[in-house]
Amino acid sequence: MDADIKWLDDPEVFRVNQLPAHSDHHYYGNYAEWAHHRSRFVQSLDGQWQFRFAQNPQERPADFYAVDHDCADFGTIAVPSEIELSDYAQNNYINTLIPWEGKIYRRPAYAVDGQNKEEGSFSTGADNTVGLYRKEFDLDPALRGQQIRVRFAGVERAVYLWLNGHFIGYAEDSFTPSEFDLTPYIQDEGNVMAVEVFKHSTASWLEDQDMFRFSGIFRSVDLLAQPVTHVEDLTIRPTVDDDYHTGRFNLELQLAGEQAGTVHVIAKDADGRVIVDQTKPVAAKVQLDETAVADVHLWDNHHPYLYQLLVEVKDETGHLLELVPYRFGFRRIEISPDHVVLLNGQRLIINGVNRHEWDAQRGRSVTMADMEKDIQTFKENNINAVRTCHYPDQLPWYSLCDDNGIYMMAENNLESHATWQKMGRVAPSYNVPGSVPQWKEAVVDRARTNYETFKNHPAILFWSLGNESFVGDDMVAMQEFYKAHDDSRLVHYEGVCHTHDYSEQIPSLDKASYLPAGGTKDYRDQVSDVESWMYLPPQQVEEYLQNNPDKPFMECEYMHDMGNSCGGMGSYIELLDKYPQYFGGFIWDFIDQALQVKDPVSGKLVMRYGGDFDDRHSDYEFSGDGLMFADRTPKPAMQEVRYYYGLHK
Numbered sequence: 009m010d011a012d013i014k015w016l017d018d019p020e021v022f023r024v025n026q027l028p029a030h031s032d033h034h035y036y037g038n039y040a041e042w043a044h045h046r047s048r049f050v051q052s053l054d055g056q057w058q059f060r061f062a063q064n065p066q067e068r069p070a071d072f073y074a075v076d077h078d079c080a081d082f083g084t085i086a087v088p089s090e091i092e093l094s095d096y097a098q099n100n101y102i103n104t105l106i107p108w109e110g111k112i113y114r115r116p117a118y119a120v121d122g123q124n125k126e127e128g129s130f131s132t133g134a135d136n137t138v139g140l141y142r143k144e145f146d147l148d149p150a151l152r153g154q155q156i157r158v159r160f161a162g163v164e165r166a167v168y169l170w171l172n173g174h175f176i177g178y179a180e181d182s183f184t185p186s187e188f189d190l191t192p193y194i195q196d197e198g199n200v201m202a203v204e205v206f207k208h209s210t211a212s213w214l215e216d217q218d219m220f221r222f223s224g225i226f227r228s229v230d231l232l233a234q235p236v237t238h239v240e241d242l243t244i245r246p247t248v249d250d251d252y253h254t255g256r257f258n259l260e261l262q263l264a265g266e267q268a269g270t271v272h273v274i275a276k277d278a279d280g281r282v283i284v285d286q287t288k289p290v291a292a293k294v295q296l297d298e299t300a301v302a303d304v305h306l307w308d309n310h311h312p313y314l315y316q317l318l319v320e321v322k323d324e325t326g327h328l329l330e331l332v333p334y335r336f337g338f339r340r341i342e343i344s345p346d347h348v349v350l351l352n353g354q355r356l357i358i359n360g361v362n363r364h365e366w367d368a369q370r371g372r373s374v375t376m377a378d379m380e381k382d383i384q385t386f387k388e389n390n391i392n393a394v395r396t397c398h399y400p401d402q403l404p405w406y407s408l409c410d411d412n413g414i415y416m417m418a419e420n421n422l423e424s425h426a427t428w429q430k431m432g433r434v435a436p437s438y439n440v441p442g443s444v445p446q447w448k449e450a451v452v453d454r455a456r457t458n459y460e461t462f463k464n465h466p467a468i469l470f471w472s473l474g475n476e477s478f479v480g481d482d483m484v485a486m487q488e489f490y491k492a493h494d495d496s497r498l499v500h501y502e503g504v505c506h507t508h509d510y511s512e513q514i515p516s517l518d519k520a521s522y523l524p525a526g527g528t529k530d531y532r533d534q535v536s537d538v539e540s541w542m543y544l545p546p547q548q549v550e551e552y553l554q555n556n557p558d559k560p561f562m563e564c565e566y567m568h569d570m571g572n573s574c575g576g577m578g579s580y581i582e583l584l585d586k587y588p589q590y591f592g593g594f595i596w597d598f599i600d601q602a603l604q605v606k607d608p609v610s611g612k613l614v615m616r617y618g619g620d621f622d623d624r625h626s627d628y629e630f631s632g633d634g635l636m637f638a639d640r641t642p643k644p645a646m647q648e649v650r651y652y653y654g655l656h657k
Contacts, residue, residue: 422474
């Protein structure tokens with residue numbers, strides 16, 4: 009198969025030869041490797057890559073992936089990093105508009121009349137910048153002779169991959185891992201990996217988040233060797249009985265490779281007491297017998313109790329081939345008959361923030377130190393929950409939230425704001441995904457990848473279908489996917505509120521402020537387990553809660569910490585004491601999106617926001633609405649948050 013640039017224009021092509029998503033487990037050759045967090049099966053490709061930048065697809069050298077391509081005109085770039093922050097392209101911050109609005113006329117394929125294919129929209133787009141990456145490497149001796157794949161943890165926005173001149177695959181969905189099998193073409197020495205990254209494709213319509221619009225390989229790249237017999241996927245099902253004292257442990261494994269030997273599964277509590285000890289023969293699918301766990305320790309914010317799972321894959325002689333460790337927790341989230349959200353039988357209160365991944369120097373290419381600092385800030389300020397706005401985060405963040413008892417709303421990489429809101433009005437004239445059939449599989453795939461990757465994390469209490477994308481049949485399919493695969497969590501989506509007439513539940517609310525002119529199909533009964541709004545004033549929140557609420561209520565975004573904000577927070581917090589159906593919300597947002605640069609006049613390091621880079625269109629200082637400055641210095645508003653969130657720890 010050859011690469012086809014026309015895939016950029018086609019919403020029905022979003023993965024080619026990409027391996028199926030699977031659980032985010034690590035695997036090691038033995039216990040010593042696990043103890044030192046170094047696996048013989050992993051080789052990092054992070055570091056300096058050869059790089060060439062093209063302003064549009066027409067200017068790129070089409071054969072740059074050839075092994076003998078003359079790279080004399082290539083520079084270098086760090087991987088991971090953002091192309092724009094490496095001085096190759098224009099910085100641009102924008103909120104609700106699509107970046108090309110008013111410059112290039114585009115509409116989403118098939119969204120206007122069902123026939124508009126928009127051929128050439130991105131494949132010949134004058135604004136579609138291209139990053140051309142090349143990396144020469146030898147395979148580490150420990151990886152040679154095995155099945156080899158490559159994992160890109162995050163690439164914005166559409167990526168084509170070649171190895172040693174052979175086309176490998178194509179992927180979209182910038183914020184979830186993309187893996188490809190390299191085995192047919194990998195060499196022990198002298199490999200040439202070529203990666204072509206386009207800033208825009210049909211995925212751009214689905215990734216219209218309120219943020220700086222970057223591109224490039226912004227998360228790590230690793231080679232992964234596959235042991236002779238390998239745990240490809242694990243699904244942990246720890247459930248809690250109605251007595252909240254008995255847990256039940258279930259585990260399903262998907263194995264690849266040679267189907268001989270045994271799988272030994274051990275699970276221990278924090279004191280080392282064994283609660284599960286089973287051995288099964290190796291098979292493509294291994295299902296453990298359900299095990300009851302008496303006096304189970306429940307996971308929550310105050311007591312983030314985790315058990316240790318160990319999966320040992322052994323050959324027929326008993327030799328250890330692979331060790332898979334994973335920490336898991338028992339917890340139960342549900343909605344009571346009177347519409348109260350309960351965690352482990354107790355009312356749940358969310359003291360949350362929305363958190364973009366952000367570093368003042370590195371943009372969205374955040375470090376482990378950034379993540380650890382954010383967790384510390386959460387704990388210091390009584391923040392007990394995070395919404396991964398508006399995309400999946402780096403893999404370590406989910407484990408950090410497990411370890412520290414941070415409740416998670418795990419959001420899909422989906423926002424199509426510009427397609428349905430025009431000049432502040434709800435006008436879904438070319439909304440995607442909506443109910444456009446050609447966009448359905450792309451967004452369901454994003455739900456599938458989000459679920460499969462992070463399904464084993466106890467911190468995740470809610471799956472979120474996305475942000476500000478209106479709603480339609482395609483998002484109903486996303487909801488149905490989650491419900492079919494996971495009954496241990498709730499599903500959230502805010503945009504469904506734009507389809508329902510709330511005249512009886514919230515009488516003072518002007519329908520024109522949230523419903524499109526002419527009405528729309530009501531999806532409220534098909535999407536979202538909870539009632540979710542953004543920035544609904546306390547008065548209207550109380551009206552809803554007073555009028556026999558049939559769903560629990562939360563604000564997935566509120567307070568909007570821009571300028572001198574958060575002063576009215578107490579009005580929301582008071583509702584927690586009056587109405588059990590209200591369970592809090594997530595402040596917008598946690599950290600400013602600003603970049604630290606050297607001022608050319610003073611020579612000092614300063615923060616620059618949207619519009620400070622000659623970027624147009626821009627929403628200017630709207631990028632600065634965090635509880636912290638971009639250097640992670642708390643703003644005065646953080647004191648308000650610490651006080652009010654401290655009232656309901």
